[in-house]
Amino acid sequence: MNNNPIGLFDSGVGGLTVLRSLQEVLPQENYIYLGDTARLPYGTKSKETIIRYALQCTDKLMEHNLKLLVMACNTVSSVALPALKEKYPHMDIIGVVEPGAQAACIASQKGHIAIIGTESTIRGKAYEHAILAINKHAKIVAKPSPLFVAMAEEGLIEGPLVEGIAAHYLDEIFKNTNAANTPDTLVLGCTHFPLFKKSIQNVVGNTVTLVDSAQTTAKAVQQLLKDKNHLRDSHDSQGSMRFLTTDDIAKFSQIGESFLGIPLKNNTVELVDL
Amino acid sequence: MNNNPIGLFDSGVGGLTVLRSLQEVLPQENYIYLGDTARLPYGTKSKETIIRYALQCTDKLMEHNLKLLVMACNTVSSVALPALKEKYPHMDIIGVVEPGAQAACIASQKGHIAIIGTESTIRGKAYEHAILAINKHAKIVAKPSPLFVAMAEEGLIEGPLVEGIAAHYLDEIFKNTNAANTPDTLVLGCTHFPLFKKSIQNVVGNTVTLVDSAQTTAKAVQQLLKDKNHLRDSHDSQGSMRFLTTDDIAKFSQIGESFLGIPLKNNTVELVDL
Structure with missing residues (x-):
């Protein structure tokens, strides 16, 4: 048993979708x-810059x-994961890329997978490497x-x-004249993107499976804690949630709610200076 | 005469449109x-947060x-201008809002002016105050x-x-059924927005005058330096340009060129840590 908290870190509020999935699987x-x-x-x-900021947040x-x-x-x-693991x-x-890659490989019938994400995520090619490590024939x-x-932040x-x-x-990618050349799975490789599921599905069509990493990441966390016998002693049922933000608390709470899916009280949010 | 440099500061590359106008008016x-x-x-x-960052950049x-x-x-x-002037x-x-407001008041025949900008610019109401200080009947x-x-940064x-x-x-604002209720002037209240002039003009129509503050800010700087007799001794004609950036130098140079309008050499850009 280990009653210490689980830490989560994101550049903004998008990572609250991961917290939401974690809370469903591990509410205690x-x-x-x-x-x-x-x-x-x-x-x-x-x-x-991303590595420098990520190290400050982790500290x-x-x-x-x-x-x-x-x-x-x-x-x-x-x-930044290698730099964080080194420090x-x-x-x-646990990052969100490997669980996302696993989910994509399970979802894709023909091993043809598209990925969307931020410029840095795509440039870093971490999803490609993680998918190819599971299925070396993946396209x-x-x-x-x-x-x-920016659209998610604007609501x-x-x-x-x-x-x-x-x-x-x-x-x-998806309006290909040759359907055989079209991916059957699309990875939403940014924690903001699940908000656009409906619109994206309308554009790519119902034959394409949309995958995000929130649920699979939550399951990976659960598995690791079980394996290490580090789950929380759950006699007092529901666990707590605390939030740290580097900018306005009220805006964090307000926008955060749509990602977390439950009310996010101002008094659980603390301003920190990095 | 005063040969010290003129400093400019922006959150990114948008302010290079102001530097471009300054260089045209005051090349020495x-x-x-x-x-x-x-x-x-x-x-x-x-x-x-904006005030904190602006003070660090100014320092x-x-x-x-x-x-x-x-x-x-x-x-x-x-x-952040009051906080900077206090420190x-x-x-x-010199900020860009007052020169922009002046340009808008000169451009607007009927004193009916629209302003677009970032959330913080609009929320701060500085343009409204500056326009009303010039024309108290302005609408x-x-x-x-x-x-x-985000679109400008993506090109x-x-x-x-x-x-x-x-x-x-x-x-x-502009597709009003009653033309008398439509502004005749639109302030592009963000240094990124002049890049979209053509598209914005297509949407609002040719009867609306688009105003940005780069040129009027440059003229305000010129006037102030003249009044104080602080123009540079210009025997050696062309002055220099140096750039400081807090993130990737190559990206700053590459994206910056479209705003500056002339080549921006990597060796004039220095990385600084704030």
Whole structure:
């Protein structure tokens, strides 16, 4: 048994979709989530800057005596995971890319998989490597689609304009004249993108399976804690949630709710300076 | 005469449009420009965070013995100018909002002016105050249009999708059934937005005058330096340009060129850590 909290970290509020899935699977655990909203987005920044910011955020979370750290951000998972594991060799760190790649390989009948994400996630090629490690015959196409991040932050998540932007990114992959050359699975490789599921599905069609890594990441966390016998002693049932943010608390709570799916009280959110 | 450099500061590369106008009016001056690309955008962040970052950037620029500081960013000019003037009471600091408001008042025949900008710029109401200080009868409508910033950074500046997004923001202001209730002038209240002039003009129609503050800011700087007799001794004609950035140098140079309008050499750009 280990009653220490599970730490989660994202550049903003997108990683709350991962916390939501974790809470469904492991409701008895205590969670502490850090969103670096003052410096978001990470996905358009350089590898060096992403690693520097990710290390600062991890240092802050490590003050809370974590039993496990979840990089609830595709960009950080793609770019900074080796640097974090090097700095904290004794900490269990789980990213969202490997669980997402596993989900994609299970979902894809023909092993033809498309990936969308931020510029940095796509440039880092972590999804390609993770998918090919599972299925070396997989055929992969990857495309950065950064506007979705700004749209999510603006609360613009459906309607003709959103579908127009989805088509702008996805038509060249999915509106192929030869259906045999079209992927059957699309990885939503950014924690913001599940908000656009409906619009994206309308654009790519119902034959394409959309995959995100929130649920599979939650299952990977559950498995690891079980294997190590580190699940929380759950006599007092429901665990707690705490939030750290680097920018406005009220905005974090307000936008965060749509990602977390349950009310997010201002008094559980603390402002931190990195 | 004063041969010290003029400092410019923006959250990213948008302020290079102001530098471009300054260079046209005052080619003999030396310029040093800081773009805080690691933490951009500022326009979606809280007032407190914008002020904190603006003070850090200004501190860094002040190391270069400036004769004048230009806040080449609408968000910073709207939100942080009083804090900067308080910290540096003896430095001449010029923002882009007052020159933009002047340009709008001159352009508008009927004193009915629309403003678009980032969330923080619009929320700060600095344009409204500056316009009303010039024309107290002005009728003003303001609308945040943050997606334009992400689009500019992606290099997506014209075409049907851009016009669709422009219409999303502007139709409710300009597609009025009663033409008498429609503004005749639109302030592009973000240094990124002049890139979209063509698309925005297509959406609002040719009867609307688009105004940005780059040129009027340059003229305000010229006037101030003349009044104080602080123009550079111009015997050696062309001045220099130096750039500081907080993220990747190559990306700054590459994207910066489209804003600056002339080649931006990597060896004039220096990485700084704030």
